[in-house]
Every structure is written in structure tokens, then in C-alpha cells.
Amino acid sequence: MGFEFMYGAYSVAWVVIFSYMLILGKRHTKLKKEIEFLKQLEK
Amino acid sequence: MSMNLEREKAVLPGTQLTVKNSLDLSKILFGATVISMLAALYFIFIFAAEEVTMGAAQKIFYFHVSSAWLAFMAFFVTFVFSILFLIKRKRIFDTYAYISAEIGVVFTIIVLTTGPIWAKSSWNTWWVWEPRLITTLILFFIYIAYIMIRQMDGVWDKKARLAAVFGIIGFADVPIVFFAIRWWQTKFHPIVFGEGPSQKGGGIEGTMLVALFVSLAAFTILYSYLLHKGVSFEKMKLKVEQYKEKLREDLEK
Amino acid sequence: MNIFRTALLLAKKDLYSELKTKQIMVTQIIFAGLVIVVFSFAFDPANNTTKAVIPGVIWVIIVFAGILGLNRSFISEQRNDTMQGLLVAPMEAASIYLGKFLANFTMMMIVELVSIPFLFLLFDFKFYGSLPYFILVVFLGSFGFIAIGTFLAALAANSKSSEMLLPLLLFPITTPILIGVVQATRIILTNMEMFSSAVAWIQLVTAYDVIFFVVCFLLIDYVLEV
Numbered sequence: 020m021g022f023e024f025m026y027g028a029y030s031v032a033w034v035v036i037f038s039y040m041l042i043l044g045k046r047h048t049k050l051k052k053e054i055e056f057l058k059q060l061e062k
Numbered sequence: 063m064s065m066n067l068e069r070e071k072a073v074l075p076g077t078q079l080t081v082k083n084s085l086d087l088s089k090i091l092f093g094a095t096v097i098s099m100l101a102a103l104y105f106i107f108i109f110a111a112e113e114v115t116m117g118a119a120q121k122i123f124y125f126h127v128s129s130a131w132l133a134f135m136a137f138f139v140t141f142v143f144s145i146l147f148l149i150k151r152k153r154i155f156d157t158y159a160y161i162s163a164e165i166g167v168v169f170t171i172i173v174l175t176t177g178p179i180w181a182k183s184s185w186n187t188w189w190v191w192e193p194r195l196i197t198t199l200i201l202f203f204i205y206i207a208y209i210m211i212r213q214m215d216g217v218w219d220k221k222a223r224l225a226a227v228f229g230i231i232g233f234a235d236v237p238i239v240f241f242a243i244r245w246w247q248t249k250f251h252p253i254v255f256g257e258g259p260s261q262k263g264g265g266i267e268g269t270m271l272v273a274l275f276v277s278l279a280a281f282t283i284l285y286s287y288l289l290h291k292g293v294s295f296e297k298m299k300l301k302v303e304q305y306k307e308k309l310r311e312d313l314e315k
Numbered sequence: 316m317n318i319f320r321t322a323l324l325l326a327k328k329d330l331y332s333e334l335k336t337k338q339i340m341v342t343q344i345i346f347a348g349l350v351i352v353v354f355s356f357a358f359d360p361a362n363n364t365t366k367a368v369i370p371g372v373i374w375v376i377i378v379f380a381g382i383l384g385l386n387r388s389f390i391s392e393q394r395n396d397t398m399q400g401l402l403v404a405p406m407e408a409a410s411i412y413l414g415k416f417l418a419n420f421t422m423m424m425i426v427e428l429v430s431i432p433f434l435f436l437l438f439d440f441k442f443y444g445s446l447p448y449f450i451l452v453v454f455l456g457s458f459g460f461i462a463i464g465t466f467l468a469a470l471a472a473n474s475k476s477s478e479m480l481l482p483l484l485l486f487p488i489t490t491p492i493l494i495g496v497v498q499a500t501r502i503i504l505t506n507m508e509m510f511s512s513a514v515a516w517i518q519l520v521t522a523y524d525v526i527f528f529v530v531c532f533l534l535i536d537y538v539l540e541v
Contacts, residue, residue, distance in 0.1 A: 024183035028122040028176045039168045203487035214474040235488050242491035
């Protein structure tokens with residue numbers, strides 16, 4: 020009784036949360052690459 | 063040009079230590095998030111009783127309400143840090159305000175997507191003209207506008223100042239929007255569906271209340287984790303910029 | 316009161332420069348007229364149920380024409396580089412806000428004076444309600460809209476894409492005014508028995524006006540900082 024809706028809603032909520040964390044992760048790797056590059060420059 | 067104004071010597075060995083401290087806190091918060099989320103899911107799906115009339119779809123309520131609560135919390139945090147920034151003008155306040163608004167938008171998206179799904183399941187309509195849902199929609203637009211201000215071209219302190227002012231006005235507007243919409247709905251279209259999806263009527267059962275509190279706690283911990291991660295990230299970005307400025311200056315010598 | 320005098324001075328300057336060219340006001344009026352014509356295509360004026368839409372249409376044209384005027388109020392300063400001059404002048408930021416507000420509000424009233432009768436004409440709207448209250452509602456609604464609009468125009472003027480930013484900032488914040496004022500107009504124009512609700516809506520809009528006028532007054536210093 021309404022299980023599809025429940026699963027749908029929860030999956031949507033988790034998709035949103037995980038996509039935000041993915042965006043954060045992408046920013047993180049970009050910054051890490053920059054730091055690595057700068058560290059190389061320093062040497 | 064203003065980048066030179068904030069140029070400071072980036073002390074790299076020193077930053078190693080602080081990075082380590084925030085790494086610990088980050089790990090703790092992440093662990094706490096995972097644990098509390100799992101606990102919340104247990105409480106929602108296994109512990110709480112199933113509602114008689116709405117069935118399984120009613121369980122959407124836990125995530126929906128928790129997200130709504132956290133969305134408002136996040137914007138309140140933005141409001142507070144906006145005021146603090148205007149008074150003290152420290153960059154860290156502006157960073158907290160911005161990250162909190164971003165996270166608030168994420169939670170608002172969750173509310174605005176789970177809301178219609180619940181509405182479709184319970185009242186067979188994708189959108190409900192219900193005060194809290196509409197207020198959340200307006201809130202969404204207000205904070206998108208806030209983020210757009212920060213995408214402006216210009217120096218950081220001008221953007222931060224303008225965004226802080228807008229953050230204050232936006233948050234002050236929210237109660238008025240809520241009351242206006244509530245008046246609009248109840249005066250002319252009395253709420254046919256009883257207590258409405260977001261209003262906890264007098265008949266909420268004990269187990270459901272516990273599950274609600276657990277999911278609320280889980281979401282709060284998730285919010286703190288995201289906030290902390292976001293802010294430490296911005297701080298790192300700033301340090302990298304400062305370092306790049308220092309390098310640029312050294313190169314010019 | 317020094318603030319009022321300098322504000323009036325600024326308002327007079329804006330209004331005189333506007334009256335010379337009449338550029339913006341004419342654009343606003345023509346735009347309002349065009350929106351009315353588009354609405355008459357969208358909703359059949361002969362149909363009786365269209366009467367129900369009229370209150371909303373009034374406020375749509377006010378909002379859209381208003382945005383045009385608000386954009387101009389600070390853009391012209393940016394373009395002619397007179398913004399610095401205003402800030403350096405011996406007037407407080409609050410009087411800049413007040414002066415701009417008075418100028419914008421006057422222009423808004425003139426535009427409304429022309430376009431609302433035109434709307435009633437085109438839609439053949441028989442005016443049943445009471446004129447004084449209608450004028451009051453239009454006055455209060457425009458007051459709040461222009462108050463927060465002038466403030467946000469000053470804020471948005473700092474950006475290169477200010478014309479796009481202003482509507483984005485303005486529309487969400489003015490939703491309470493729009494809701495209140497459309498409801499009040501609807502009751503006053505068609506359904507005078509529910510007058511007490513109209514009074515309640517008018518009170519809401521008045522409260523909004525007062526709160527936001529004061530808040531803008533307090534915060535304008537931060538927006539117009541150098």
C-alpha cells in the first residue's frame with residue numbers, strides 16, 4: 020500500500036544527499052590537484 | 063587587485079597541524095552521521111508503527127519533516143552569521159553563512175521533492191497548496207537569490223557584505239511569507255485534508271514520535287558534518303589562494 | 316530634518332531629469348499597455364469569468380512596470396558614474412534611499428494612474444467596489460513594493476548583470492505583498508461583503524510595509540558602503 024511512493028521518496032532524498040556529497044568530492048579532488056601542483060613547484 | 067590586500071605568508075608546516083585536527087573532527091562527524099542515519103532508518107522502518115490510513119507512504123513524513131526542520135535551521139544559521147559578519151567583518155563568518163545556505167538549499171530540494179511524492183500518494187495530486195510547502199518554495203527562491211549574489215563579479219568583501227544584508231532580509235521575510243500564505247489558504251480554502259501533511263496533529267503515536275526525533279537527530283548530525291566539511295574546504299581554498307599570491311609575488315621579484 | 320530635505324532634493328533631481336526625457340515613464344506605460352493587451356489575448360475579455368482574473372492582472376502589470384523603473388533608478392547612476400558623487404555628498408545613505416524611493420514611488424503612481432484605467436477599459440470592467448479603498452490598497456501595495464524594490468535595486472546595482480539579478484531578488488521577497496494585495500483587491504472590486512477579510516489583508520500589507528521600510532532604512536548603510 021503505497022510502497023512505491025515510499026521507496027521513491029527515500030531514493031530521491033538519498034540521491035539528493037549523495038549528489039551534493041559528490042559535488043563536494045569533486046571540489047575536493049580539484050583542490051587536491053592544485054595543492055599537489057603547487058607542492059611540485061615548490062620543489 | 064584586492065587579492066593583494068589579503069596576502070599573508072602561508073605557513074605551511076603550521077597548516078599541517080590544523081589540517082590534522084579538522085581531519086579528526088571530520089572523521090568523527092562522518093562516523094556519527096553514518097551511525098545515526100542507520101539508526102534512523104531502523105527506527106523509521108522497523109520500530110515505528112505503520113499508519114492506518116496512509117500506509118507505508120506515511121513513512122516519507124520522517125525524512126520530509128526532518129529535512130524541512132534542518133532547512134530552516136540552516137537558514138537561521140545563515141541569518142546569524144550574516145549579522146555577525148556585518149558587525150565583525152571576519153571572513154570566517156561569511157564562509158559559515160554561505161556554506162549553511164548551500165546546505166539549506168540541498169535540504170530544501172529534499173523537502174520539495176519528497177513533498178509532492180507524498181502528496182501524490184495521499185491525495186493523488188502532485189502539488190498541495192499547503193502553507194509550509196509553499197513557504198519552503200519561496201524560501202528556496204530566496205536562498206537561490208542569496209547564492210546568486212555571491213556569484214557576482216567583484217571582491218569578496220563586497221559580495222559578502224551584500225549577501226549578508228540579503229540574508230538578513232530574506233530570513234526576516236520568511237515568517238511574514240508563512241503567515242500570509244497560511245491566511246490565504248485557511249481564509250478562503252479551508253484545509254480539507256484534516257491536519258495536513260506537515261502539521262503534527264494531536265494524534266501522533268508514541269513510536270512515530272521517537273522515530274521522528276531519531277531522524278531529526280540524524281539529519282542534524284548530517285548537517286553539522288556537511289557544514290564542517292564545507293567550511294574547512296573553503297578555508298583550505300583560501301590558504302591555497304594566499305599561497306599562490308605569495309608565489310606570484312616571489313616570481314615577480 | 317536634514318534627512319528629509321536632502322532626500323527631497325535627490326528626489327526632485329531624479330524626477331526633473333526624468334520629466335525632461337520622459338524616457339523611462341513612457342517605456343513603463345507602454346510596457347504596461349502591452350502586457351494588458353497580451354493578457355487580453357490570453358484571457359478572453361468578453362467572458363465573464365475573466366473578471367476574476369482582473370485583480371491579479373492589475374498587480375502583474377504594476378510589478379513588471381515597476382521592475383523597469385527600479386532598474387533604471389540605480390543603473391543611470393552607475394552609467395554616468397555619479398554614484399560616487401552621491402556617496403561623497405554630505406548626505407547620509409538613508410537620504411539616498413529615501414530620495415530614490417520617493418522618486419520611484421511618484422513615477423510608479425503616475426504609471427498606475429494611466430495603466431489601470433486602460434486595463435479597466437480594455438476588459439470592460441464595471442467598477443462595483445469602493446474607489447477610496449481600492450486606491451488605498453494600490454497605494455499601500457506599491458509603497459511596500461517600491462520600498463523593498465529600491466533597496467534591492469541598490470544592492471543589485473553592484474553587479475554587472477544587475478537587471479537580471481533584481482527580479483531574482485525582488486520576487487521572492489515581495490510574495491507576501493502580492494498575496495495580500497491581490498486578495499484585498501479582489502474583495503474590494505467584486506465582493507464587498509467579505510470586507511473584513513480585506514481589512515485583514517490590508518493590515519498584513521501595512522505591517523509588511525512598515526517592517527521592511529524600517530529594515531531597509533537601517534540596512535541601507537551597509538549596502539551603499541564604499
